[in-house]
Amino acid sequence: MRILIIGAAGMVGRKLAEKLMGEGSLGGRKIDTIHAFDVIEPSYGASGGPQIVSEAGDIADAAVVTRLIRHRPDVIFHLAAIVSGEAEVEFDKGYAINMDGTHHLLEAVRHEGEGYCPRLVFTSSIAVFGAPFPGKIDDDFFHTPLTSYGTQKAVGELLLADYTRKGFIDGVGIRLPTIVVRPGRPNKAASGFFSGIVREPLAGQEAILPVSEDVRHWVASPAAAVGFLLHAATMDSATLGARRSLTMPGLSITVGEMIEALKRVAGEETAALIRREPDEAIVRIVDGWPRDFDAKRAEQAGFKADADFDSIIRAHIADEEARKVAFG
Amino acid sequence: MRILIIGAAGMVGRKLAEKLMGEGSLGGRKIDTIHAFDVIEPSYGASGGPQIVSEAGDIADAAVVTRLIRHRPDVIFHLAAIVSGEAEVEFDKGYAINMDGTHHLLEAVRHEGEGYCPRLVFTSSIAVFGAPFPGKIDDDFFHTPLTSYGTQKAVGELLLADYTRKGFIDGVGIRLPTIVVRPGRPNKAASGFFSGIVREPLAGQEAILPVSEDVRHWVASPAAAVGFLLHAATMDSATLGARRSLTMPGLSITVGEMIEALKRVAGEETAALIRREPDEAIVRIVDGWPRDFDAKRAEQAGFKADADFDSIIRAHIADEEARKVAFG
Numbered sequence: 110m111r112i113l114i115i116g117a118a119g120m121v122g123r124k125l126a127e128k129l130m131g132e133g134s135l136g137g138r139k140i141d142t143i144h145a146f147d148v149i150e151p152s153y154g155a156s157g158g159p160q161i162v163s164e165a166g167d168i169a170d171a172a173v174v175t176r177l178i179r180h181r182p183d184v185i186f187h188l189a190a191i192v193s194g195e196a197e198v199e200f201d202k203g204y205a206i207n208m209d210g211t212h213h214l215l216e217a218v219r220h221e222g223e224g225y226c227p228r229l230v231f232t233s234s235i236a237v238f239g240a241p242f243p244g245k246i247d248d249d250f251f252h253t254p255l256t257s258y259g260t261q262k263a264v265g266e267l268l269l270a271d272y273t274r275k276g277f278i279d280g281v282g283i284r285l286p287t288i289v290v291r292p293g294r295p296n297k298a299a300s301g302f303f304s305g306i307v308r309e310p311l312a313g314q315e316a317i318l319p320v321s322e323d324v325r326h327w328v329a330s331p332a333a334a335v336g337f338l339l340h341a342a343t344m345d346s347a348t349l350g351a352r353r354s355l356t357m358p359g360l361s362i363t364v365g366e367m368i369e370a371l372k373r374v375a376g377e378e379t380a381a382l383i384r385r386e387p388d389e390a391i392v393r394i395v396d397g398w399p400r401d402f403d404a405k406r407a408e409q410a411g412f413k414a415d416a417d418f419d420s421i422i423r424a425h426i427a428d429e430e431a432r433k434v435a436f437g
Numbered sequence: 438m439r440i441l442i443i444g445a446a447g448m449v450g451r452k453l454a455e456k457l458m459g460e461g462s463l464g465g466r467k468i469d470t471i472h473a474f475d476v477i478e479p480s481y482g483a484s485g486g487p488q489i490v491s492e493a494g495d496i497a498d499a500a501v502v503t504r505l506i507r508h509r510p511d512v513i514f515h516l517a518a519i520v521s522g523e524a525e526v527e528f529d530k531g532y533a534i535n536m537d538g539t540h541h542l543l544e545a546v547r548h549e550g551e552g553y554c555p556r557l558v559f560t561s562s563i564a565v566f567g568a569p570f571p572g573k574i575d576d577d578f579f580h581t582p583l584t585s586y587g588t589q590k591a592v593g594e595l596l597l598a599d600y601t602r603k604g605f606i607d608g609v610g611i612r613l614p615t616i617v618v619r620p621g622r623p624n625k626a627a628s629g630f631f632s633g634i635v636r637e638p639l640a641g642q643e644a645i646l647p648v649s650e651d652v653r654h655w656v657a658s659p660a661a662a663v664g665f666l667l668h669a670a671t672m673d674s675a676t677l678g679a680r681r682s683l684t685m686p687g688l689s690i691t692v693g694e695m696i697e698a699l700k701r702v703a704g705e706e707t708a709a710l711i712r713r714e715p716d717e718a719i720v721r722i723v724d725g726w727p728r729d730f731d732a733k734r735a736e737q738a739g740f741k742a743d744a745d746f747d748s749i750i751r752a753h754i755a756d757e758e759a760r761k762v763a764f765g
Contacts, residue, residue: 200603239679251579253598253680260599264592270581271588275528351567352581 110138111180112159115168115214116188118147120291121232124335125186126153126161133158135184136343146177147189154435168210171217178217184342185229187214193236193258194298200257207261215268219277229269230341231282233354235327237263240397247403248356255397266354273346273353281341282354283412286329289367290425292432299394303328306364307371307422310382311429319388322365325400329359329414330421331428337412344411352406358414360421361401370418374426438466440487441510443496443542444517446475448619449560452663453514454481454489461486463512464671474505475517482763496538499545506545512670513557515542521564522626524586535589543596547605557597558669559610561682563655565591568725575731576684583725594682601674601681609669610682611740614657617695618753620760627722631656634692635699635750638710639757647716650693653728657687657742658749659756665740672739680734686742688749689729698746702754 112129116122126145130153134140140159145151150165166173168189189210190196196203211231218227236259237252254260262284269280291304302319303326309316329337337357349355372380404412415421440457444450454473458481462468468487473479478493494501496517517538518524524531539559546555564587565580582588590612597608619632630647631654637644657665665685677683700708732740743749 249579251577252595254595255602255679257599257603260595263595267580267582267588267591267595271585274583275585351583 110135110140110183111142111144112140112184112186113144113146113177113180113182114186114188115146115177116186116190116232117145117163118149118151119188120293121285121288121331121334121338122147122186122188123151123153124331125188125338126151128335128339130156130158130161135339138183142180144177144180144182168213169205171213174210174213175217175220178214178221181221181225181227183227185214185218185227186232186338186342187211187229188232190232190262191258192298193234193256196258196261197256203257203261207258208264211261211265212268215272215278219272226276226279228342228346229278229280230338231265231269231280231354232338233266233282233284234259234262235284235286235356235399235402237266237284238399240399242399245401245403246356246399248406270351270353274351279346280353281344281346281349283337283341283407284354284356285334285337286327286357286359288331288334289328290330290421292331292425292428299391302391303364303367306367306383307425310371310379311375311422311426314382316383317386318364318383319386319391320364320395321387321392322368323363324395325361325363326395327359327361327399327402328418328421329357330424332424333359333413333415340412348410355407355410355412356402356404358404358407358412359402360415360418362418367418370422374419374422438463438468438511439470439472439508440468440512440514441472441474441505441508442514442516443474443505444515444560445473445491446477446479447516448621449613449616449659449662449666450475450514450516451479451481452659453516453666454479456663456667458484458487458489463667466511470508472505472508472510496541497533499541502538502541503545503548506542506549509549509553509555511555513542513546513555514560514666514670515539515557516560518560518590519586520626521562521584521586524589525584528585531585531589535586536592539589539593540596543600543606547600554604554607556670556674557606557608558666559593559597559608559682560666561594561610561612562587562590563612563614563684563727563730565594565612566727568727570727573729573731574684574727576734598679598681602679607674608681609672609674609677611665611669611735612682612684613662613665614655614685614687616659616662617656618658618749620659620753620756627719630719631692631695634695634711635753638699638707639703639750639754642710644711645714646692646711647714647719648692648723649715649720650696651691652723653689653691654723655687655689655727655730656746656749657685658752660752661687661741661743668740676738683735683738683740684730684732686732686735686740687730688743688746690746695746698750702747702750
C-alpha cells in the first residue's frame with residue numbers, strides 16, 4: 110500500500126513516519142511506499158522496509174496537491190498546518206495553508222475520481238472550541254473558535270464531513286490535545302512551557318514556569334498522538350456516522366501534578382530546576398484554553414489515552430536515550 | 438448612506454430593497470444609494486427616494502466582488518446563495534457561490550482597508566444543524582450540517598466571526614426559518630408545500646399536501662425576514678460577543694395548525710382546496726428537518742418573530758392585493 114504524509118517534517122509527522130517505517134505495515138497491509146511531503150524536505154534515518162519518497166512543496170498551490178494525489182495513496186495523513194500563533198499574525202498565510210490547502214487536497218482527491226476514495230486522516234485541534242467552557246467539554250459542545258487557526262480547523266472539519274458524506278473521501282478528523290513532552294529546543298509558543306518544565310530539567314537545564322501550579326491542561330504524549338493517527342487510519346469509519354471529527358482522549362492534569370510526577374520519576378533535584386517566573390501575558394492566553402474534556406466518542410471508537418503522566422515522562426526519557434544512541 | 442444588497446433579485450432581496458426604498462432611511466440615516474446586485478439584474482418599481490443602481494454579476498469571481506466594494510457601502514446585505522437542492526446536485530457551483538463567494542466578499546472588504554469596516558448582514562440557515570435533534574434546538578446546539586448547502590453556510594458563519602474578531606468587518610449572521618408564505622408560482626423545493634397549501638387555495642387553486650398534518654416546522658413570514666435583516670443592520674452588534682450568528686425567532690407550527698389558521702382567515706371552502714397526496718420522498722426529507730428552536734439569543738437581541746400564523750396569512754393576502762393594484 111501507498112501512504113502519503115503531508116506535514117511529514119513536523120514533530121508528529123516524523124514520529125508517524127518512523128513508526129510506519131519500523132512496522133512496515135498498516136492495518137495488516139504491507140506498506141510499499143511512504144511519500145513524505147512538507148514545506149521543507151523531510152529526512153529520516155535509513156528505512157529497512159518501505160521505500161521513502163521525500164518531497165518539498167506548498168499545499169497552498171492546488172497544482173502541487175493535484176500532482177501529489179496522482180500517486181493515488183491508499184491512506185493520506187494531513188498534518189500540515191500553520192500553527193496558532195503564526196496564523197494569527199500571518200492572516201493570509203494561515204488561510205492559504207490551513208483552509209485553502211485542506212480544500213485543495215479534498216478537491217484533488219475528488220477529481221482523481223474513478224472510484225478512488227482513500228482514508229484521509231485530518232489533524233484538527235481543540236482550538237475549534239472557545240471560552241466560556243463548562244468544567245468538562247463533551248462531544249456535543251458547540252464550536253466557537255476564538256483564533257484564525259481554530260476557525261480554519263473548524264472549516265476543515267466541515268469540509269471533511271461534507272466530502273465524506275458525498276463519497277469523495279473516507280475522512281476521519283482527530284482533535285489533538287497539546288503534545289507533551291515535545292522533544293527538541295524550547296520554542297516561543299505560549300504552550301511551550303508544558304513541555305519545557307519536563308524536558309529542560311531532565312536535560313539538566315533550568316526551565317521557566319510562567320503560570321501557577323493550579324493551571325489545568327489537556328495533554329497527550331507524542332506516542333499517543335501517533336497511536337491516534339494509526340487508529341484513525343485503520344478503524345471502521347462507518348461507526349462515526351455524519352460527525353467525522355473527534356476530540357482525542359487526553360490527560361487532564363495540573364502543572365502541579367506534572368511537577369509531582371517529575372519528582373517521582375526523576376527526583377526532587379531535577380524538579381528543583383523549575384523556576385517560577387509568572388508572565389501575565391501567558392497567564393491570560395492560557396486562561397482562555399480548554400482544560401478538560403469528556404472524549405466519550407473517541408474512547409468508544411477505540412482511541413487510547415496515555416495511562417498517566419509518569420509514563421509520559423518515562424517514554425520521553427527513553428526516546429532521548431534512543432536518540433543519543435542513534436546520533437551520538 | 439450607501440447600501441449594497443447582494444442577491445437583490447431573490448424574493449427576500451426584492452422585499453428588502455422595496456422596504457428600504459419606501460422608508461428612505463436606515464437606523465435614522467438617509468439612504469442615498471441602494472446598489473442592487475444579483476446574478477440577474479434586479480428591477481423594481483420607481484423609487485421616490487434613494488437612487489437605485491442595478492447590476493448583474495457573479496460573486497464567484499473575486500474581481501467582480503472587489504469592484505462592488507470599491508463604492509464602500511456602509512451596510513452590506515449578503516443574501517446571495519445557491520439553494521439547498523441545487524447545491525447538492527451542482528457541487529462545484531454551490532461551493533463557488535456559497536463558500537468562495539462569501540470569502541471573496543470578506544476579502545474584498547478587508548483589502549479595501551483604511552478604516553473601512555462596514556456592517557455586513559449575512560443570511561445563514563438552520564441547515565447548519567443536522568439530525569438527530571432534541572425537541573427544541575437551543576443556541577448552544579452543535580453544528581452538523583447534513584447537506585453541502587448547510588456546510589457552506591456553516592463555513593460562512595465561521596469566516597464571518599473570524600473577520601469580525603480581527604476587526605475587518607462588523608458581521609451579523611442570521612439563520613432564517615423557512616419563509617412562508619412565499620409569493621409567486623409553486624416550485625419544486627421539498628419545502629414548497631408549506632407555502633403552497635396557503636397560497637394556492639387563496640388564489641382559488643388546488644394545492645397538494647405531501648406530508649401528514651402532524652408535521653411540525655419552523656417558519657417566518659417574508660415581512661418578518663425583512664424585519665430581521667433591518668434589525669441585524671442597525672442593532673448594537675457588540676452585544677453578540679464572539680458568536681456573531683443567531684437563529685432567528687420563528688413560529689413552530691404543525692401543518693394541521695396552518696390549515697386551521699387558513700380556515701379561520703379564509704373559510705372552510707378555501708381550505709378544502711388542499712388535496713392530501715402523501716409523497717414518501719418528501720416525507721423522508723422533511724423528517725430530517727428541525728422542527729422547533731429556542732431562539733433566546735435572538736429574542737434577547739431584539740429580533741421579533743411573527744405574532745401568529747393567522748397574521749402571516751392576512752399579510753400575504755394584503756401583499757397580493759397590493760400587487761394586483763400595482764400590476765393589474
